[in-house]
Amino acid sequence: MTTQIQQVDHELIQAAAQVARTRCRGDNHTMAAAGRAGDGRIVTAVNAYHFTGGPCAELVLIGAAAAQGVYELDTIVAVGDRDRGVVPPCGRCRQVLLDYFPALKVIVGEGDRTRTVLIADLLPESYVWADHQLDAD
Secondary structure, eight states, X not given: OOOEESOOOHHHHHHHHHHHHHHOOXXXXXXXXXXXXXTSOEEEEEOOXXXXXXXXXXXXXXXXXXXXXXXXXXXXXXXXXXXXXXXXXXXXXXXXXXXXXXXXXXXXXXXXXXXXXXXXXXXXXXXXXXXXXXXXX
């Protein structure tokens, strides 16, 4: 059962949509992501498509956030270019996001069905790499 959080961060969706409209040009950059830091800052990024499996916007966002001194994200959303709206993270991104931010909230859904859920609910019964790292210490 998915845990739905009642509040949707519409400002975060708008930030990602703005980046998708203004920075996604051509086939190399088709998705934008926005993440809200614990201190309220918003970090944005775009994907870097490549036939070898270039990183999705959510993964680029992790690096962009770290470059700005943001190591904890509270909420994330991805938005497609050409007004495609909110797009849920792919399986690889779900795993990485869960490993980096186990308490992360993710905005998913379309139109008036947009909602916020926990990353763990998007990847149930998953292997948690972060737990493995704690055991190695």
